[in-house]
Amino acid sequence: MDDSLLRRKDVWSLLNYLDKTQTEMLDPVLERGIYRYPVVEEFVKDDVDSVLEGLADLGFLQRQLLDSVMSCPACEGFSHLLKPVCPTCSSGRLMKGNVIEHLLCGYVDFEHEFLSHGFKCIKCGKELKTLGVDYRKTGVFFKCISCGRITAVPIRRYICTNCGRANMEEELNLKPVYRYIVVKEKFPLLKGIFYDLSPLTDYIAAKGYTVQSPAKIVGTSGVTHQFTLYINVWGQVISSGLVVDIISEVSEEKIYEFFMKCLDVKAGASLLLVVGQASEKARKLASTFNIRLAEFVTVDELIEKSKTIIGELLERLREKELMSEAAFLEDLLRQLEKK
Ligand SMILES: [Zn+2]
Ligand SMILES: [Zn+2]
Ligand SMILES: [Zn+2]
Numbered sequence: 568m569d570d571s572l573l574r575r576k577d578v579w580s581l582l583n584y585l586d587k588t589q590t591e592m593l594d595p596v597l598e599r600g601i602y603r604y605p606v607v608e609e610f611v612k613d614d615v616d617s618v619l620e621g622l623a624d625l626g627f628l629q630r631q632l633l634d635s636v637m638s639c640p641a642c643e644g645f646s647h648l649l650k651p652v653c654p655t656c657s658s659g660r661l662m663k664g665n666v667i668e669h670l671l672c673g674y675v676d677f678e679h680e681f682l683s684h685g686f687k688c689i690k691c692g693k694e695l696k697t698l699g700v701d702y703r704k705t706g707v708f709f710k711c712i713s714c715g716r717i718t719a720v721p722i723r724r725y726i727c728t729n730c731g732r733a734n735m736e737e738e739l740n741l742k743p744v745y746r747y748i749v750v751k752e753k754f755p756l757l758k759g760i761f762y763d764l765s766p767l768t769d770y771i772a773a774k775g776y777t778v779q780s781p782a783k784i785v786g787t788s789g790v791t792h793q794f795t796l797y798i799n800v801w802g803q804v805i806s807s808g809l810v811v812d813i814i815s816e817v818s819e820e821k822i823y824e825f826f827m828k829c830l831d832v833k834a835g836a837s838l839l840l841v842v843g844q845a846s847e848k849a850r851k852l853a854s855t856f857n858i859r860l861a862e863f864v865t866v867d868e869l870i871e872k873s874k875t876i877i878g879e880l881l882e883r884l885r886e887k888e889l890m891s892e893a894a895f896l897e898d899l900l901r902q903l904e905k906k
Contacts, residue, residue: 571781571793572618572621572622572625573625574781577610577611577612577618578610578611578618578622580610581607581609581610581611581618582622582627582754584606584609584610585749585754586754589751590606590749591748591749592631592746592747592748592749593606593607593619593628593746593747593749594633594746595633595634595744595745595746600645600646600728601644601645601646602636602744603615604619604747607619619745619747622747623745623747626750626753627749627750627753627754628747628748628749628750629747629748629750630743630745630746630747630748631745631746631747631748632743632744632745633744633745633746634743634744635741635742635743635744636741636742636744637725637736637739637740637741637742638739638740638741638742639725639727639729639730639732639734639739639740640732640734640738640739640740641727641730641732642727642729642730642732643740643742644727644728644729644730645742646727646728646729647725647726647727647728647734647739648725648726648728649723649724649725650723650724650725650726650733651709651721651722651723651724652721652722652724653709653711653713653714653716653718653721653722654716654718654720654721654722655711655714655716656711656713656714656716657722658711658712658713658714660711660712660713661709661710661711661712661721662677662709662710662712663707663708663709663710664677664678664679664707664708664710665677665678665704665706665707665708666678666704666705666706666707666708666710666717667681667695667702667703667704667705668702668703668705669681669688669690669691669693669695669701669702670700670701670702670703671688671691671693671701671702672688672690672691672693674688674689674690674691675705675717676689676710676717677708677710678704681695706719707719709721722735723735723736725739764780764795764796764813764870766870767796767870767873767874767877768780768796770874771796771798771874771877774878774881775800776798776799776800776801776881777798777799777800777801778796778797778798779796779797779798780795780796780797781793781794781795781796782794782795782796782797782810784797784805784810784832785832786828786831786832786833787831787832787833788831790831792828792831792832794810794811794812794828795811795812795813795840796809796810796811796812796813797809797810797811798810798811798877798881800885805832805833805834805835806833806834806835807835807884807887807888808834808835808836808884809834809835809836809837809838809877809880809881809884810828810829810832810834810836810837810838811837811838811839811840811873811877812825812838812839812840813840813841813842813869814839814840814841814842815841815842815843816841816843817839817841817843817844817845817846817849817860817862818846818849819846819848819849819852821839821849822839822849822852822853822856822858822860823852823856825837825839825858826856826858829856829858835884835887836859836880836883836884837856837857837858837859838858838859838860838861838873838876838877838880839853839858839859839860839861840861840863840869840873841860841861841862841863842863842864842865842866842869843862843863844862845860845862859876859880861873861876
């Protein structure tokens, strides 16, 4: 999970609102067959659930299991029609009623069927006389109009009202319904994430480089990766450019993720700027992957000091390029001499 969710205007407004109003928690409200989070909907339009889950993953919200519902395996909807069907022929043409068994001949049918025949057995024609002696009431049953089967337990199908899929009960998934508790301690960190990068980007641009922030780059895998910054000489290929990410917490996984992104886009150099401290392991991993890792105490410090680091890395990229150009020329000369 990266911080890109926090760069969305709607999410940012939501977090700001939660912070300002000192909202303690976000409770789900069951409305017209779905659980909604009205406060969140004020800010986020389309993907309320994934925003809430994303914020929980980032630690801004804490999930509290409040309820659970059975959901459709196809569409995750949880509004169903309960539809009974015949266990023999799967027909939905069922009737429900009190059933009587004529003990003398074993005929079984609805009470109203016997009544409509003058309380005589439909099969053997004998009159039903004493309850418990020649006939008995067996309880409430379902009768299939299509095949005549009488059953106490029809098969229950759950028809999803959203996608129409007919599910068996065991096919349904158990979906948790959460209350999200606002983690207040996490909010001061926000100010560290919503830094204004323009002093940095202006500085780099003034040096004659092109800067993209945030930058979306398609890797060789076809996957689009996002970086906080992408810096290069105008018109140059990415292998002579620098990609930069700024993160608020560093772990070995984050370094690995960053490495995979850089590898996929074939960036010339990679820089990870951290507000906070990295573990010794994380530092080692970064250096193994040839990632420049720089740690800062505050965002202001990061903006100020990273200028020098970025300058250095860009310088080195230019040198590398000149050297490869020189090598290319030397090679060319050697080829010419041979002729
Ligand atoms: Zn009978
Ligand atoms: Zn049937
Ligand atoms: Zn469905």
